[in-house]
Amino acid sequence: MVLPDNFIKNWQIKDYDFVQQFKSKKNQVLKLKVITKNNEEHFLVCKSFTNYRKYYQELSTLNKLSKIDAPVPRLLYSSNKIIITEYIDGFLLVDELFKGGNSLINELGKTLERVYNALAVDSYKNNVILGDMNLRNFIIDKNKNKIYRLDFESVEKGHLSKDIGKLCAFCISYDPPFTDYKLNLTKELFDYFKNRFLLSSSFITNEVLIELSNIEKRREIVVPEKVKYNIYKW
Ligand SMILES: Nc1ncnc2c1ncn2[C@@H]1O[C@H](COP(=O)(O)OP(=O)(O)O)[C@@H](O)[C@H]1O
Ligand SMILES: [Mg+2]
Known part of the structure; x- marks a missing residue:
């Protein structure tokens, strides 16, 4: 999987690596390590959907829940059947x-x-x-x-x-x-x-x-x- 250009730009990412693939029957769910230009290291999760309806379903729900600080991973980016969230350790x-x-x-x-x-x-x-x-x-x-x-x-x-x-x-x-x-x-x-x-x-x-x-x-x-x-x- 390749990270979308505008995500790399907005986050000022200088380097990234997919470090783990999670168990999933329907989607590709990967743990992502990014290093920003000022050398900060972050772990994120990148979920790539096969189905548009399910992608929008997850996106709209996560959006609603993220906003009110519910116990869900924070939504960081979404586009074209890809959702990126914070990684919960x-x-x-x-x-x-x-x-x-x-x-x-x-x-x-x-x-x-x-x-x-x-x-x-x-x-x-x-x-x-x-x-x-x-x-x-x-x-x-x-x-x-x-x-x-x-x-x-x-x-x-x-x-x-x-x-x-x-x-x-x-x-x-x-x-x-x-x-x-x-x-x-x-x-x-x-x-x-x-x-x-x-x-x-x-x-x-x-x-x-x-x-x-x-x-x-x-x-x-x-x-x-x-x-x-x-x-x-x-
Ligand atoms: N934000 C996250 N932080 C840590 N692990 C995650 C996160 N999102 C997903 N995972 C891992 O990836 C797996 C699959 O993610 P999930 O969203 O449930 O996809 P699926 O719809 O394919 O089941 C989860 O069971 C969990 O192990
Ligand atoms: Mg699941």
Whole structure:
């Protein structure tokens, strides 16, 4: 990938290098090291989209959230299906949630509430949701102990129970899936968000079961009937 000329000019970049490629199924996401003319070193992230609609979706959402200082990477540049943001130095929630256990759930709650409130047009309960609740879309910042949200290309209109249901389905099915530990932690997530966002249990369980059936098809795995029945009773 080549950095756009006007970005190089505006930032007064004298040298740059792509130092890491992040895991992404649909896009090219690279960590970028730049050195400016006055020898300042910065780490940035450059995301190159394959789809225009998703690019605009992410851009408009990030723009809105960046402006109000929400827990998202600061938007630095965009043009022609490329978005450049600040690099967040930290750990993916997928690698931390199962170590940290329930101590991170409250931080996740704060981040999501901030984001939903900022995106809501009227009531946040039937409004803009994030769509992709993969735990790789959340980073815990090393210094501040704050959780950032990334990836806004799947933002859509819908009920909050759908996002929370997906979050629970992802949580329970990460490798190794459906262990007692995962089941208990997911139930804690479920109860926490049900109470924080005043949602109905049956709405969320329905969404968890829908997403688990999508996961079964996508990953060609089978969710044990015992697990489904357990969730159904939440
Ligand atoms: N601002 C950022 N700071 C640090 N890492 C990032 C940043 N943006 C993206 N990443 C890394 O790149 C991965 C893919 O980025 P993401 O925006 O989720 O793209 P995709 O839509 O392809 O999933 C993330 O899971 C994360 O590891
Ligand atoms: Mg992502």
